[in-house]
Amino acid sequence: MSHDIVTPLLSNAIKAGTILLLPTIGEIFSERAGILNLGVEGMMLIGAFFGFIVAKLTNNPYYGIIAGMAAGGIASLIHAFVCITLKGNQIVSGLALTIFGAGFTTFYGQSWINMNLSNPLKGLALPVLSKIPLIGPVLFNQDLIVYLSYLLTIILWIILYKTTIGLNLRAVGENAKAANSMGISVSKTRYFWTFFGGLMAGAGGAYLTVAYAPFWLDGITAGRGWIAVALVIFAMWDPIKAIFGAYLFGSINALQFQLQASGTSIPSAILNMMPYLVTFIVIVISSIIVKTKHIRPPKELGIPYFREEK
Amino acid sequence: MFYFEKRKQISLKLKIAIPLISLLIGFIVGSVAILITGTNPLLVYKELFLNAFGSWYAFSETLVAATPLILISAGLIIVFKMSVWNIGAFGQYIMGAIFSSYFAIFLDPSIPKPLMLSIMIAASLIGGAVWALIPTLLKIFWEVNEVITTLLLNYVSLYILKFLMYGPWKNPTSYGFPLSKTFPDSAQLPILFGGYRLTIAFIFALLTILIVWFLLKKTRFGYEVRVIGDNPTAAKYAGINVNKNIIIAMAISGALAGLAGMSQVSGIIHFLQVKINADYGYASIIVAWISYLDPFLTLLASILFGGLSSGGYSIQISMRVSYGIVGLIESIVLFSLVGAQIFLNYKIRWKKHES
Numbered sequence A: 001m002s003h004d005i006v007t008p009l010l011s012n013a014i015k016a017g018t019i020l021l022l023p024t025i026g027e028i029f030s031e032r033a034g035i036l037n038l039g040v041e042g043m044m045l046i047g048a049f050f051g052f053i054v055a056k057l058t059n060n061p062y063y064g065i066i067a068g069m070a071a072g073g074i075a076s077l078i079h080a081f082v083c084i085t086l087k088g089n090q091i092v093s094g095l096a097l098t099i100f101g102a103g104f105t106t107f108y109g110q111s112w113i114n115m116n117l118s119n120p121l122k123g124l125a126l127p128v129l130s131k132i133p134l135i136g137p138v139l140f141n142q143d144l145i146v147y148l149s150y151l152l153t154i155i156l157w158i159i160l161y162k163t164t165i166g167l168n169l170r171a172v173g174e175n176a177k178a179a180n181s182m183g184i185s186v187s188k189t190r191y192f193w194t195f196f197g198g199l200m201a202g203a204g205g206a207y208l209t210v211a212y213a214p215f216w217l218d219g220i221t222a223g224r225g226w227i228a229v230a231l232v233i234f235a236m237w238d239p240i241k242a243i244f245g246a247y248l249f250g251s252i253n254a255l256q257f258q259l260q261a262s263g264t265s266i267p268s269a270i271l272n273m274m275p276y277l278v279t280f281i282v283i284v285i286s287s288i289i290v291k292t293k294h295i296r297p298p299k300e301l302g303i304p305y306f307r308e309e310k
Numbered sequence B: 001m002f003y004f005e006k007r008k009q010i011s012l013k014l015k016i017a018i019p020l021i022s023l024l025i026g027f028i029v030g031s032v033a034i035l036i037t038g039t040n041p042l043l044v045y046k047e048l049f050l051n052a053f054g055s056w057y058a059f060s061e062t063l064v065a066a067t068p069l070i071l072i073s074a075g076l077i078i079v080f081k082m083s084v085w086n087i088g089a090f091g092q093y094i095m096g097a098i099f100s101s102y103f104a105i106f107l108d109p110s111i112p113k114p115l116m117l118s119i120m121i122a123a124s125l126i127g128g129a130v131w132a133l134i135p136t137l138l139k140i141f142w143e144v145n146e147v148i149t150t151l152l153l154n155y156v157s158l159y160i161l162k163f164l165m166y167g168p169w170k171n172p173t174s175y176g177f178p179l180s181k182t183f184p185d186s187a188q189l190p191i192l193f194g195g196y197r198l199t200i201a202f203i204f205a206l207l208t209i210l211i212v213w214f215l216l217k218k219t220r221f222g223y224e225v226r227v228i229g230d231n232p233t234a235a236k237y238a239g240i241n242v243n244k245n246i247i248i249a250m251a252i253s254g255a256l257a258g259l260a261g262m263s264q265v266s267g268i269i270h271f272l273q274v275k276i277n278a279d280y281g282y283a284s285i286i287v288a289w290i291s292y293l294d295p296f297l298t299l300l301a302s303i304l305f306g307g308l309s310s311g312g313y314s315i316q317i318s319m320r321v322s323y324g325i326v327g328l329i330e331s332i333v334l335f336s337l338v339g340a341q342i343f344l345n346y347k348i349r350w351k352k353h354e355s
Helices: A003-032 A040-058 A061-085 A090-112 A135-139 A144-162 A164-174 A176-181 A186-212 A224-234 A239-261 A268-292 B012-036 B041-053 B056-081 B089-106 B113-142 B146-166 B201-218 B220-230 B232-237 B242-269 B280-290 B295-318 B324-345
Strands: B002-006 B346-350
Touching: A003 A040, A003 A135, A003 A144, A003 A164, A003 A186, A003 A224, A003 A239, A040 A061, A040 A090, A040 A186, A040 A224, A061 A090, A061 A186, A061 B324, A090 B012, A090 B280, A090 B324, A144 A164, A144 A186, A144 A239, A164 A176, A164 A186, A176 A186, A186 A224, A224 A239, A224 A268, A224 B146, A239 A268, A268 B113, A268 B146, B012 B041, B012 B324, B041 B056, B041 B295, B056 B089, B056 B201, B056 B220, B056 B242, B056 B280, B056 B295, B089 B113, B089 B146, B089 B242, B089 B280, B113 B146, B113 B242, B201 B220, B201 B242, B201 B295, B220 B232, B220 B242, B232 B242, B242 B280, B280 B295, B280 B324, B295 B324, B324 B346
Parallel strands: none
Antiparallel strands: B002 B346
């Protein structure tokens, strides 16, 4: 392949990967705190919907991103309330959140279907960095959200492993009782990081409709939320590894579109299936690695914490 | 501050009240959602109710929608009882439809109807079971999380269906529409009463409820399922083969979802297409949950949600209220139920702050 095909392909891979990276790191932190949220797909849909509408109405893509984040965050609070305050089953509550997101956006999205954004998120080439051969145009000729996602991932990695906040967070997910006796509020920690997960899922959804595919379609996230949940296992609950997972899947997405556009003889249904099938295979492989390396999910993931219980 | 105290006994009153209150909350939140769009929610609900239960035809359509829900959730209650999470009924339903459609499309249409239908039913059971067993075996051998794998396979099966419909199985005379050729009469499930769409699949669904009840309450398998559900580690020590039971339960659950798919294409649509209402797979999770994983309550909940679904389609056409309202109400019901479960097992006690 020549240069002028590779660069846009990789550049698109980063964009498609960002849609996944944001929800994946959000879910990593939620799971680290012990809350499994299978509502990522629903929160992304809600984020995508509000992101699109606000960007459309204000003609400002950044407002769209903020609105999408806020909407995802609010949606996550339903899950937090059911799972943390009421100690409900996290798997079922998460599924309910996904069904809610799909129902909500179908219900209110009807009149917005096939509308376009006239002012989608634009690129900001970073001076000097974007001139680096090969890497420059791919990594540093992107939009603001992509740059922020680089920064955020690194900051979150530092928070998780190098700060007291991260220590407390991990303690809550590993052994809530011990964390509580150390004076950490299990509920507050879990609420905060579940909310954070919602913000990130909403941001990923909004990035999809404000930058990547600036229009509204019913069910536009098309299972990306589930891929994000799967990527958490691939990343082994580590934000830096999530970058590689997300961009790998971004590449598959970008490649699939490139092939489709170039009029390949591979049927489009097979191309569209690729991200899910590859995720499936990757999850099987990484589960085996996780098992043999004795890496495991946060110990109390999915288990409600009763403070007064013996 | 409040704290939770474990109840010694689960009260029957709460067991009845909680699903009812959850439904009420679902409809209240739903009416707020409808109100925002400037429509009168009471009119919508009245229309929904009349289109679900208002006439014999409406009721028969509710039972048509309830049939796949009964079949799928009957299987799900077995696996959910073991805390194994089959979220893949959507895909297993599609695979059941695809496997059975193969024979409807390619087998000699003149073979006797009972033979054709038996082959199709067997194929759908196998298709659904195979699709459920892939994630099950991966879970058992390598601890691969079944929630994620069953879910991802939903998308894979959807694209297999799309591939077939846009490619090899497309009817050349369908003017480019992604449909298979219409099933011959021998491949169509017989209807129960003339003028209605309800088929013999509804009878199968009722029988399934009886069989699952019998399996769970009267057999060793059912006993083992309960023990595993209570405590898998203890079950292992008690000499129960946990893995074997998980495989059997998932195979049954997948097979029933497959049969539900077959009942839809063979009994209702009469050809294979991309839209075959696989969403019943997700709705069945709610049905199983709202009925406390009890087979007879599952029947009741399926009819209720069948009504919500068939009424939902009707109001979409007659009142231009998006079908999304059904998912919205269903999800709120589910949230309320999951949240309220705590009141079943715990009493809320208040205590003053100690400083």
